Amino acid sequence: MSDDSPTTASVKASESPEATETDAPARRPNLADRYHRGMDVLNVDRHRLCLQLYLVIVIAHWAEHIAQAVQIYVFDWPLAEARGVLGIPFPWLVTSEWMHYGYALIMLIGLLLLLPGFTGRARTWWTVSLLIQVWHHFEHLILLVQVSNGVHLGGGDAPSSLIQLLIPRVELHLFYNTLVFVPMAVAMYLHSRPNPAEREAMRCSCAGDPPRSGR
Template identity: 70%
Template structure:
């Protein structure tokens, strides 16, 4: 079966575009944490980089859900381009993001219905019942990002048998060569 161009000819560029989107999202969460913990901003004013000029973004469950969905779709679409150890790590990231997506879907449904779980005053995810939202999203983004990066590194530096099974030229384009 022939794979999509995104998983062979364009896999390398697709991975880097995807990584850029993920890192930009990370920057938002990290800047929000800095605003809260380093700068002492009140939680309602700590809105990340884009949230300062566009505060509605932070409060939009559609925007948060859309990003979680985009992450899930990217992980699914790019997965067939991976082999061996890299595919295992990418799949771990995908599984964690599937749960993260579910939590955002739950938040979106609550926002749309006006009915919140556990008697809370705002949309609340299941794990958010245990961990505050800012910290929870830093955690989620970390546990999705780390295996994703491990997968990308292993993909760019495959073992000979993994390289032989690859349809893309990501390893050939890698700036680092392996022996």
């Protein structure tokens, strides 16, 4: 008498790995899975590309502040007319506090999102840039709140941040953007030229292949 009865065959089929893999429902990715996957794309798979795009945005904004300072101190333009490059055809880019705050927020978010991809010395410098931008963002938030409620810090005619009570706005925010950019640039440089311990900890390919040791 054969042992391959219908009941026995169904038990064998249920015990086979193939049947288990096929019949098991695929787990849908939850919010945490999507977050971790997104962070891997930013800091592992596409870290170099994301850093390059972020650097372009930062330099473009920094250049606008430099252009505005040149218009004031080199070309002797009135302050109201010194609006950088894009601010000349689009004055609202300079006059809108929402625009200034939005950029400060985007820059802060970018520094936060791209931090996990850094290791060692580069991570330290990137964190310095992040901390400076936290304060820079706070200063812009103070300006935005004043515009929203119509009450100005120090009772002045225009919104003012805390340090702006001591340093004029044009010079202050050029200084802020420079302070954020310099450690960020140092971090990117060190990230592309890691020491052996830093390279070992890296998960991205920003540094390329390690140099070959000479014989």
